[in-house]
Amino acid sequence: xxxxxxxxxxxxxxxxxxxxxxxxxxxxxxxxxxxxxxxxxxxxxxxxxxxxxxxxxxxxxxxxxxxxxxxxxxxxxxxxxxxxxxxxxxxxxxxxxxxxxxxxxxxxxxxxxxxxxxxxxxxxxxxxxxxxxxxxxxxxxxxxxxxxxxxxxxxxxxxxxxxxxxxxxxxxxxxxxxxxxxxxxxxxxxxxxxxxxxxxxxxxxx
Numbered sequence: 306x307x308x309x310x311x312x313x314x315x316x317x318x319x320x321x322x323x324x325x326x327x328x329x330x331x332x333x334x335x336x337x338x339x340x341x342x343x344x345x346x347x348x349x350x351x352x353x354x355x356x357x358x359x360x361x362x363x364x365x366x367x368x369x370x371x372x373x374x375x376x377x378x379x380x381x382x383x384x385x386x387x388x389x390x391x392x393x394x395x396x397x398x399x400x401x402x403x404x405x406x407x408x409x410x411x412x413x414x415x416x417x418x419x420x421x422x423x424x425x426x427x428x429x430x431x432x433x434x435x436x437x438x439x440x441x442x443x444x445x446x447x448x449x450x451x452x453x454x455x456x457x458x459x460x461x462x463x464x465x466x467x468x469x470x471x472x473x474x475x476x477x478x479x480x481x482x483x484x485x486x487x488x489x490x491x492x493x494x495x496x497x498x499x500x501x502x503x504x505x506x507x508x509x510x511x
Contacts, residue, residue: 309315311450315324315450321397321399322377323398324398324401324462325418326400326401326414326418326419327418328399329415329418329419329421329484330353330399330463330484331421332466332484332485333465334466334469335412335425335461335462335463335465335480335483335484335485336462336472336476336479336481337404337459337460337461337462337479337481337484338387338406338459338479339384339459340432340433340457341431341432341451341452341454341459342432342433342440342450342454343377343378343435344364344377344378344379344381344454344457345453345454345455345456345457345459346373346374346440346445346450346454347371347378347379348378348456349439349445350371350439351378351379354367354368357429371431371435371439372435373435373460374435375496377436377456377457378456382458384400384459386460387390387460387477388460388462394406394468394471396405396449396468396471398464398468399462399464399465400418400419400462401460401461402415402460402462403458403460403461404459405456405458406455406475407452407453407455407506408425408430408451408452408502409453409503409504409505409506410455410506411462412503412505413491413503413505415461416484416501419463421483421484421485421486421487421505422485422486422487422489422490423491424483424489424492424493424494424500425481425482425483425492425503426482426483426484426494427477427480427493427494427496428496429480430452430453431468431479432450432451446495448471452493452503452506453505455495473505477480482494485494490502493500
């Protein structure tokens with residue numbers, strides 16, 4: 306009834322250049338590339354237009370006002386440019402993974418494998434203007450999209466303080482928090498200065 310394609314990629318790397326989900330240390334800087342939540346909002350647009358089409362097959366989808374978020378859903382980009390920049394700068398992140406299941410879910414993985422907790426700052430979450438405005442159309446909190454939307458395929462990683470100095474002015478790398486001891490939990494510091502427990506509501510493997 307259809308085609309199923311499964312792809313496996315293999316490669317080699319010098320032992321001292323390997324980055325795992327584990328390896329983060331207390332006070333490491335928590336960073337993410339690009340922006341978050343756009344792919345999830347793009348999916349909402351596509352689902353809405355699909356329902357309109359099913360109700361009226363003669364109706365054309367209205368996507369012109371949402372080029373960025375629809376593109377984020379339909380045309381994800383692997384952030385190999387960042388990996389190459391790390392190599393050029395001599396940076397090896399202490400831990401890293403891609404944001405496929407939502408920022409909160411991926412952060413929980415980094416924390417679990419590194420035996421740590423983390424603090425994320427609400428006002429540091431990178432959200433594109435189109436994502437923010439379109440989320441409002443659907444009455445969805447853009448922070449929820451960023452934390453739990455998924456499919457952005459950006460990179461979430463931790464850096465030692467000395468490596469952070471090398472990229473702190475990078476326009477496409479955003480500092481969103483830091484790692485701390487596990488007993489302090491996985492929390493978000495709100496714009497009002499309150500600390501709330503993070504909830505991971507992304508994809509759950511069965």
